[in-house]
Amino acid sequence: MAEPLTAASVRAALEAEASDEQRVKILGRMTDDATEVIGVRMGTVFDIAKVNERMPLPEVDLLLDSDVYELRMVAVSILDFQARAKGVDRRALYELWMRRLDRIDTWDYIDRSAPRVVGWYLLDKPRDVLFELARSDDRWHRRTAITAAFWIIRAGDLDDPLALCEILADDPEHLVQTNVGVALREIGRVDAARLRAFLDRRGDDLSAHARRTARSALA
Template sequence: MPEPLTAEAVRAALEAEASVDQRAKIRARLTDDATEVIGVRMGTVFDIAKANERMPLSEVDRLLDSDVYELRMVAVSILDFQARRKGVDRQALYELWMRRLDRIDTWDYIDRSAPRVVGWYLLDKPRDVLFELARSPDWWHRRAAVTAAFWIIRSGDLDDPLALCDILAADPEHLVQTNVGVALREIGRVDAARLREFLDRRGDELSAHARRTARTALDQRN
């Protein structure tokens, strides 16, 4: 009989793989001292998430409740894996993600899940929520807005992603700027002329890092 797909079972699986060295490495890159760390390498975390990808969303919600870094990483990874499945209820994934946005508060939680869980769902829908997030005082929300746009860019739809980059071009937070640069790079791979126009108009307001990242799309064409 297969093991139940529960938050408790995930925690047990993670604790069985705990390492003091990994705990120190993960702790060193977290910004919130209240976050607990078990100490599991990321490849193993993703393997555990993959093994639990059919977990009911009620249990994923319980994982998101945890203050343990790896448990929430499993949660967002499960949402990402489920978003890739044919016939999935994208609205349910999106609604859980948005309702628990307060728990998706590290750069890697956002990058792991926002493109497919949020961006994919919004492909054929209004994107007002992304503009609200882009104007949020919470810089994790602003990063989430531009990161979700990655999947929209991938579809060839550039208007809203460019508008989001306009809002965030002068953002003071490095971890927002990094993904603005990535969004612009991907826009440039679809339409180099639109990237050049943006850089001519707003390039001086981007961070040096974002500007370099964006320009790689143009350099690759030369």
């Protein structure tokens, strides 16, 4: 009989793959000094998440409780993998993600899971929550808003993503601006005229990095 998929077994699997070299590398890109790091290369973290992709959501919730970077990365990766499955309960994934928003507090947790877990769920629903997040004082909430919009853009729905870009065009946080640039680039690949109109109106408000990224769609 297969072993149960638990938060404890994930931790054991990660600790078995840890190395001091990887720990130093990962610590170098952490944005919060309080984050603990085991030291497992990202490819291995994703492999462990894939093995555990059918983990029950209460166990995923336990992973999100951890202060360990890799455990929470496994958690958001499992949510992303589950969001890709046919017949999945998207509402349950979305509600867990949003309830634990305080634990999804690095740029890569957000990028790994927000498009499918949040954006996909909201494809056929009102997006008020994204506008609330875009106006938050918390930079990770603002990054979540624009990153979730990637999946909405992918569906060819540009109105709300452009409205979010309007709110975030002059955001002072680099880690928000980077994904505003990505959102605009993807909007431009769907409708170049709307991107040009946005850049004519708000281009000077964007960071140089975001502006370059957006304009790459017009090259």
